[in-house]
Amino acid sequence: MEKLIEKYFRPKLPHIWCPGCGNGIVTAAVVKAIDKLGLDQDKTSIVSGIGCSSRASGYLNFDTLHTAHGRAIPFATGVKLVKQDHHVIVLTGDGDATAIGGNHFIHAARRNLDITVVVFNNNIYGMTGGQFSPLTPHMGKATTAPYGNTDRPFDLCELARGAGATFIARATTFHATLLADVIAKGLAHKGFSLIEAITACPISFGRQNKMGSPANMIRWQRDHAIMIDAVSKLTPEQLADKFTIGVLHQAEAPEYVTEYQKVIKQAMGGRE
Ligand code: SF4
Numbered sequence: 001m002e003k004l005i006e007k008y009f010r011p012k013l014p015h016i017w018c019p020g021c022g023n024g025i026v027t028a029a030v031v032k033a034i035d036k037l038g039l040d041q042d043k044t045s046i047v048s049g050i051g052c053s054s055r056a057s058g059y060l061n062f063d064t065l066h067t068a069h070g071r072a073i074p075f076a077t078g079v080k081l082v083k084q085d086h087h088v089i090v091l092t093g094d095g096d097a098t099a100i101g102g103n104h105f106i107h108a109a110r111r112n113l114d115i116t117v118v119v120f121n122n123n124i125y126g127m128t129g130g131q132f133s134p135l136t137p138h139m140g141k142a143t144t145a146p147y148g149n150t151d152r153p154f155d156l157c158e159l160a161r162g163a164g165a166t167f168i169a170r171a172t173t174f175h176a177t178l179l180a181d182v183i184a185k186g187l188a189h190k191g192f193s194l195i196e197a198i199t200a201c202p203i204s205f206g207r208q209n210k211m212g213s214p215a216n217m218i219r220w221q222r223d224h225a226i227m228i229d230a231v232s233k234l235t236p237e238q239l240a241d242k243f244t245i246g247v248l249h250q251a252e253a254p255e256y257v258t259e260y261q262k263v264i265k266q267a268m269g270g271r272e
């Protein structure tokens, strides 16, 4: 890991994340995936919004943009349209991506824009004081829901699939090797790729929901995640409080930047 830190991280470390926070594990998985594919650092752009996880862009030694709350995907869209040969990676949180940024998320998926979105899902707004997000579980506690959250959460992967994303995967910080592997697969995929990274926020979510130590939160991930290819062997009762991990969906479809270039060429009378 030292070599990866030297190569891919800025000397700005140490970071601001709380002890036991899962954000470092997800960020390490992103870097391992980039390294595994041997991506050119000068042709990899990392874009983030606002929130604890969105601080990751500031620690990474690439072309990075730390943008406005919920707006990472529109910035990433602009980067990808101009720098078509770049791998564009969005690092975002569950609040950032699915509340104020929810519209951008579904429309980038619908367009099949060739970017990779890694959602650090810790089920809460960590940085701003522990308010519930669209991914906080039903009846989960938050500062804005001290008696339990009456909203039902999105299934983020199903939302992306319904919107038209062509690569969808989920993993957890317990399954860190799988997480790096599915991020690499998403980066290699041509089209909109979503990786939902289930991660622990022991301070804002864990304390309010009495989940115990960070180690307990990681054990919770281990005990509730089912590999997608094991699902058919289990009964509905066994699956009741579980979620699936692995590559959940992959398909081919026309990619947005390629299609847009064709329109530009036509508008120019066929000239390049
Ligand atoms: Fe991590 Fe939660 Fe602390 Fe934010 S508040 S750094 S998500 S543990």
Ligand code: MG
Binding pocket: 093, 094, 095, 120, 121, 122, 123, 124, 125, 126, 133
């Ligand atoms: Mg969050």
